Amino acid sequence: MKIKEVREMDAKTLAETKENLQEKLAQMQLNHTVTPLENPSQIKAVRRDIARLNTEIRQRELNK
Structure with missing residues (x-):
């Protein structure tokens, strides 16, 4: 999941x-x-996706 996709949600x-x-x-x-x-690197990819989502959620909270 790319950050661009996250921002569009x-x-x-x-x-x-x-x-x-x-x-x-x-x-x-x-x-x-x-x-x-x-492929254990899948775990790392999912963790990073969650981090991207958390970052976007937090940025939206701060911009309100």
Whole structure:
């Protein structure tokens, strides 16, 4: 997910996407502890996407 895509989302979509990604991250981490993922860098990518969403949400709060 690119930052440009994140900036185009509305507030409701940002919150929903963040929640979905957090659930996905938790599931991936659980699966990775049981059986190693084929590509563990996926966890890093999801964490970065969540960080991008958090950053955009915070910027919007500060601009209000």
